[in-house]
Amino acid sequence: MNRDLPVPPTPEPAPQGISLDVLREKYLKNGEQGIDELYDRVARALASVEAPEQREHWQRVFRDNLAAGAIGAGRIMSAAGTDLQATLINCFVQPVGDCIQGRDEAGFPGIYEALREAAETMRRGGGVGYDFSRIRPRGARVKGTGSTASGPCSYINVFDQSCATVESAGARRGAQMGVLRIDHPDVREFITAKRTPGRWNNFNVSVAVPDAFFTALEQDGDWQLAHVAAPGEERLRAGAHQRADGQWVYETVKARALWDTVMRSAYDFAEPGILFIDAIQRDNNLRAIETITATNPCGEQPLPPYGCCDLGPIILPRFVRHPFGLDGEPCFDFEAFGQAVATQVRALDNVLDLTFWPLPEQQREAQAKRRIGVGFTGLGNTLTLLRLRYDRPEGCEMARRIAERMRDAAYAASVALAKEKGAFPLFEASTYLESGTFASRLPEPLKAAIREHGIRNSHLLSIAPTGTVSLAFADNASNGIEPAFAWTYTRKKREADGGTREYEVADHAWRLWRERGGDVVQLPQWFVSALEMGADEHIAMMAAVQPYIDTSISKTVNVPADCPYEDFQDLYRRAWRAGLKGLATYRPNAILGAVLQTTPTPAATHAGPAPDPMRAVIESRPKGALNAVAEKIEYWTHEGHKTSYLVVSFLPVPLADGGTAERAIEFFMPVGQHGESQQWITSSMRLLSLAARGGFLERALSDMRKVAWDRGPVRLGHLVKEDGTQVPRWHESEVAAIAYAVQNILARRRGERGEPAAQAEAAPTPAPGLMAGRPCPECGAHAVIRKDGCEQCTACGFLGACG
Numbered sequence: 001m002n003r004d005l006p007v008p009p010t011p012e013p014a015p016q017g018i019s020l021d022v023l024r025e026k027y028l029k030n031g032e033q034g035i036d037e038l039y040d041r042v043a044r045a046l047a048s049v050e051a052p053e054q055r056e057h058w059q060r061v062f063r064d065n066l067a068a069g070a071i072g073a074g075r076i077m078s079a080a081g082t083d084l085q086a087t088l089i090n091c092f093v094q095p096v097g098d099c100i101q102g103r104d105e106a107g108f109p110g111i112y113e114a115l116r117e118a119a120e121t122m123r124r125g126g127g128v129g130y131d132f133s134r135i136r137p138r139g140a141r142v143k144g145t146g147s148t149a150s151g152p153c154s155y156i157n158v159f160d161q162s163c164a165t166v167e168s169a170g171a172r173r174g175a176q177m178g179v180l181r182i183d184h185p186d187v188r189e190f191i192t193a194k195r196t197p198g199r200w201n202n203f204n205v206s207v208a209v210p211d212a213f214f215t216a217l218e219q220d221g222d223w224q225l226a227h228v229a230a231p232g233e234e235r236l237r238a239g240a241h242q243r244a245d246g247q248w249v250y251e252t253v254k255a256r257a258l259w260d261t262v263m264r265s266a267y268d269f270a271e272p273g274i275l276f277i278d279a280i281q282r283d284n285n286l287r288a289i290e291t292i293t294a295t296n297p298c299g300e301q302p303l304p305p306y307g308c309c310d311l312g313p314i315i316l317p318r319f320v321r322h323p324f325g326l327d328g329e330p331c332f333d334f335e336a337f338g339q340a341v342a343t344q345v346r347a348l349d350n351v352l353d354l355t356f357w358p359l360p361e362q363q364r365e366a367q368a369k370r371r372i373g374v375g376f377t378g379l380g381n382t383l384t385l386l387r388l389r390y391d392r393p394e395g396c397e398m399a400r401r402i403a404e405r406m407r408d409a410a411y412a413a414s415v416a417l418a419k420e421k422g423a424f425p426l427f428e429a430s431t432y433l434e435s436g437t438f439a440s441r442l443p444e445p446l447k448a449a450i451r452e453h454g455i456r457n458s459h460l461l462s463i464a465p466t467g468t469v470s471l472a473f474a475d476n477a478s479n480g481i482e483p484a485f486a487w488t489y490t491r492k493k494r495e496a497d498g499g500t501r502e503y504e505v506a507d508h509a510w511r512l513w514r515e516r517g518g519d520v521v522q523l524p525q526w527f528v529s530a531l532e533m534g535a536d537e538h539i540a541m542m543a544a545v546q547p548y549i550d551t552s553i554s555k556t557v558n559v560p561a562d563c564p565y566e567d568f569q570d571l572y573r574r575a576w577r578a579g580l581k582g583l584a585t586y587r588p589n590a591i592l593g594a595v596l597q598t599t600p601t602p603a604a605t606h607a608g609p610a611p612d613p614m615r616a617v618i619e620s621r622p623k624g625a626l627n628a629v630a631e632k633i634e635y636w637t638h639e640g641h642k643t644s645y646l647v648v649s650f651l652p653v654p655l656a657d658g659g660t661a662e663r664a665i666e667f668f669m670p671v672g673q674h675g676e677s678q679q680w681i682t683s684s685m686r687l688l689s690l691a692a693r694g695g696f697l698e699r700a701l702s703d704m705r706k707v708a709w710d711r712g713p714v715r716l717g718h719l720v721k722e723d724g725t726q727v728p729r730w731h732e733s734e735v736a737a738i739a740y741a742v743q744n745i746l747a748r749r750r751g752e753r754g755e756p757a758a759q760a761e762a763a764p765t766p767a768p769g770l771m772a773g774r775p776c777p778e779c780g781a782h783a784v785i786r787k788d789g790c791e792q793c794t795a796c797g798f799l800g801a802c803g
Contacts, residue, residue: 133179231248276580279580408446439550552581648742
């Protein structure tokens with residue numbers, strides 16, 4: 001093959017059903033029938049801000065670039081070119097000051113003014129990040145009213161509820177990020193807030209940590225929790241004092257104890273994430289004129305007050321030639337990729353002049369600095385197509401080369417735009433290129449060009465999660481910088497008529513491999529998924545790419561459920577040492593469940609004894625009707641009597657002796673019987689179905705039985721005592737009660753002893769002498785007390801250890 005000739009892109013597989021549905025539901029507008037019409041609309045809109053005589057030309061260029069894989073983020077693809085008064089910007093940072101109304105002494109909007117501005121932003125389709133650190137801590141003096149403050153966490157409750165009630169444009173619920181500095185006196189309440197079920201459901205939360213904290217941590221030193229607001233009398237009596245810089249020290253704690261609180265919460269509850277706030281500010285091209293204290297909701301864009309995320313990912317697998325090496329040596333087309341990046345810079349710069357702005361402050365901020373965020377998606381799949389492992393140095397090196405090419409092409413394109421349209425208004429070469437900024441590390445020819453011509457955009461690069469745009473436009477390519485999470489999984493989707501539909505959702509690289517005749521039973525070793533690698537491999541990939549990204553990277557380090565805390569507890573500190581700007585983690589557990597439960601792929605199987613047919617992996621639900629049982633389940637919570645209907649489907653499986661047995665493979669609760677607050681039920685049924693097909697149903701039910709609820713125990717079923725009398729059975733949560741009901745259904749189906757389905761009966765009344773106490777190991781009631789030296793349950797009479 002003549003290497004001097006361009007290699008044509010690899011043909012895309014036929015669209016998946018889920019991709020077409022997401023495209024229709026979220027992105028097609030005004031009668032559009034397909035993706036070509038959508039691309040026409042978006043390209044026409046992007047070109048509309050060009051000079052009239054140039055619009056037709058740029059419409060063609062933008063249209064070709066969209067088809068090549070340079071797409072806009074979700075807001076652009078959904079709203080550009082429509083008559084919706086919705087923003088094309090995905091996310092913003094909203095400043096919050098230390099006063100109720102008006103503006104505080106530093107000019108920041110008061111809490112309720114910030115709330116109003118955030119609500120308007122979310123209503124127009126934008127997510128919002130906030131730094132709540134300016135709000136005075138609990139117990140601080142409020143001079144004007146002679147009272148004490150309630151602290152930022154109480155106000156975050158208000159922002160959370162506001163988000164829950166504001167439906168964003170296009171039926172998109174607003175996403176939020178809450179940030180608090182680790183030296184704020186209320187930081188421990190902030191760190192642990194999401195341990196309370198239901199609290200701050202509309203927030204991601206991150207702690208902003210300066211380098212000085214890590215120094216204290218490594219020296220086993222003290223750490224002061226301080227604020228500029230003066231404490232009230234009670235705090236003063238407890239030892240609060242003012243230090244030389246004017247800050248009031250509310251408390252001094254051990255750095256290691258505080259850090260353990262952070263890491264324990266991250267281990268058990270997947271939050272808080274972390275922002276390395278000094279690294280963010282050091283690297284900032286505009287550090288001379290702005291201070292960054294918060295990020296957008298997913299963390300890839302550290303932004304100043306009223307800053308915005310104008311994002312556009314490029315689908316990396318589109319630039320792989322000869323994937324898997326089946327028809328030639330696989331390679332990445334850096335030349336075509338660089339051209340796509342250059343055009344994407346112009347497209348996103350045009351978005352800033354095209355979009356509807358929720359607030360005039362956001363428009364002024366954007367026009368003064370013209371931040372954009374060219375990024376990529378599908379990195380994990382790209383490495384697989386190139387036969388490189390994500391978790392090996394050669395994979396990191398290829399990712400580094402791609403990021404470097406993206407940086408250089410983007411900055412060169414922005415300089416060219418500055419020559420044509422002018423530099424961003426606040427550009428000053430001496431501070432922009434001063435030692436330590438991101439721009440100071442650019443190649444010398446680029447820096448010389450910036451000094452001579454300026455640059456159109458202060459920041460140009462950002463790697464965001466791509467969510468539904470990856471499903472709709474990239475054939476479910478791996479998300480952003482992430483590796484693939486699973487090669488296939490089943491997704492159940494609610495239909496408009498109230499029914500549900502199941503899809504097999506396949507990873508793009510896996511589909512391509514299968515279509516080209518590859519063996520999907522024994523996948524090659526370069527098919528490596530997120531949960532097959534350790535945390536250090538995730539961090540290594542971020543460390544390889546971050547030096548070439550002028551903002552940040554949104555990435556979640558997935559940690560297996562059985563990861564010991566001792567291995568996890570140093571994870572954020574390792575990320576800080578690697579020079580990252582932030583990090584989030586996720587460890588599935590009984591409290592959180594799993595982000596996505598999938599059946600293990602056949603690639604993980606090995607020769608050995610024949611698998612147990614009751615535990616073997618079932619790749620997907622068989623088509624057609626299955627035998628099923630439906631039961632009415634009645635139980636009681638603090639809210640009173642509740643009713644649910646459980647449907648369990650069974651698949652006959654052959655046994656070694658020639659017989660058959662029934663195996664539960666699908667769990668379902670019909671729609672329409674639960675309110676929004678009980679959407680966990682749909683999720684639980686989905687996860688149980690995946691567990692059943694994956695062969696670990698018993699373990700999943702056991703884990704569900706351990707889930708606790710802050711609102712008290714739930715009554716379902718009976719315990720039969722030795723004398724034949726019955727007492728109510730209590731469970732720690734609705735989740736646990738439903739799991740118990742499922743266990744009984746399965747036991748009765750197998751012919752084992754199980755309780756009859758719970759029948760309607762009067763609402764529970766306390767048994768005579770029932771007293772509140774610890775949970776009973778026998779009946780589950782919170783009624784174990786200490787009586788006459790013995791532990792006794794006042795609900796069922798259980799006797800425990802005696803003193």
